[in-house]
Amino acid sequence: MTEAQNLPGRRSDVSSPNGYDPRQWAVHTAYSDPGPYADLLLAVPAQIEKLSAVARNLIIHYRASGLKLPEETRDDIDARWIAAILDLDQQRHPQPLDVERDPISKVQGCCRDHSLFSVAVLRQHGVPARLRYGFAHYFHQDYGADHVIVEIWLSEEMRWLRFDPEVGEPMERLTTPQDIPHGPDAPFTTAAECWLAYRAGTIDPRTYGAGPGVGVGGAWYMQGAVFYDAAFRAGHELLVWDTWPGMSSPDGVTTAEARLADELSALIVAADSGDADAERQLIERMRSDPTVGPGTSVRTMSPRGDPARTTDLTRRPGTRGTRSTGRRQAQ
Structure with a gap:
């Protein structure tokens, strides 16, 4: 993968086969918009290995x-907006994003946050990128753990390349985190693929969830996963x-x-095929x-067991940053 100026998929050279136009994912959503921290993102190379390392350095x-x-x-995990995540980081480390952080002072988050940061960097460079929700089969043997990764559009190859910014090195069941294969037997399978396989009776839903031994998973969890991936596709990250x-x-x-998940899954699988x-x-x-x-509000649960609350998605918290907006792209 080359740097941003030569990166296949940059907005100036995006190709659209059969009316398919990935350029909508080169524009920031409310979630990926860095606000006053745009210049910090522009300073991160739009190269998978390098931006993934920066994501792990921050989060x-x-x-x-x-x-x-x-x-x-502990409340870092609910920061939600990339501008808020960057604000937390800069309050603790008023430095460029590639300067090494003490692990204890990093922003607490999860795979969604590593991936959202990576997508924000790519979009800031004008590169189409989006989040994908599904199940990773490389963390545990014979178990699909819910996970969020990134897709980046490669116009020269006419495909979405998948990568996992949270993983820095190859694993036993993952040849490379920087170009993850697609398909039902791949190391990462989309929520829609898993749901349709469950409905066809070819997989055991008890082997899908938050992790073996966690006690959270099964068919209801897989159904919700379809909703997350569909929401990501529409810019609700x-x-x-x-x-x-x-x-x-x-x-x-x-x-x-179940019917709703069937319908969404069918659309996701068709869209993934280029429809x-x-x-x-x-x-x-x-x-x-x-x-x-x-819609405009969600019920936010807590992975820590804190009380659930209603979150108004139309209200974005302010940030303390004063940096230039650089090449910020409005939605």
Whole structure:
């Protein structure tokens, strides 16, 4: 992968086969917009290995790091907006983003935050990029752990390349984190692929969830995963513990909820194959259909067991930054 100025997929040279236009993912959403920190993102090379390293330098997984992280920064995980995440980082480290951070003082987050940061960098450089929600099969043997990764459009190859910014080195079940294969037997499978396989009776839903031994997973969890991936596609890059109407609960999946997941999954799989009409239908439905879209508010649960609360998505917190907006791209 080359630097931004030569990167296939940069907005100036994006190609659109059969009416398919990935340029909409080169523009910031409200979630990826860096606000006053645009210049910090522009200073990060739009190269997968380098920007992934910076993502890991800023953000530490709140649960999987193996470190005892400060109680006073536990609320970092709900920062949500990339501008807010960068604000937290700059309050603690008023330095360029590639300057090494003490792990204990990094922003607490998860795979969604590593991926959102990476997408924000790429979009700031004018490169189409988006989040994908699904299940990774490389963290645990015989188990699909829910996970968020990044897709970047390569116009010369006419494909979306998948990479995992949270993983720095190859793993036993992942040849490279920088170009993850696609398909039902790939190291990462999309939520839609997993849901349709469950509905076809070819996979055991008990082997999909937040992790073996965590006790959170199954069919209801897989149904919700479809909603997250569909929301990401439409620019709703929500926290992975936000919920909204249409998503299942641990009580089980209703017939109506299963039908909605079937419909969304069919659109996602078709869109992934390059069906521009399915792509448009999926995005329009997630933005305008109250039976599946998050709308202007969500119910935010807590992976730490804190009380759930309603989050108004129209209210973005202020930041303390004063840096130039640089090449910020408005939605």
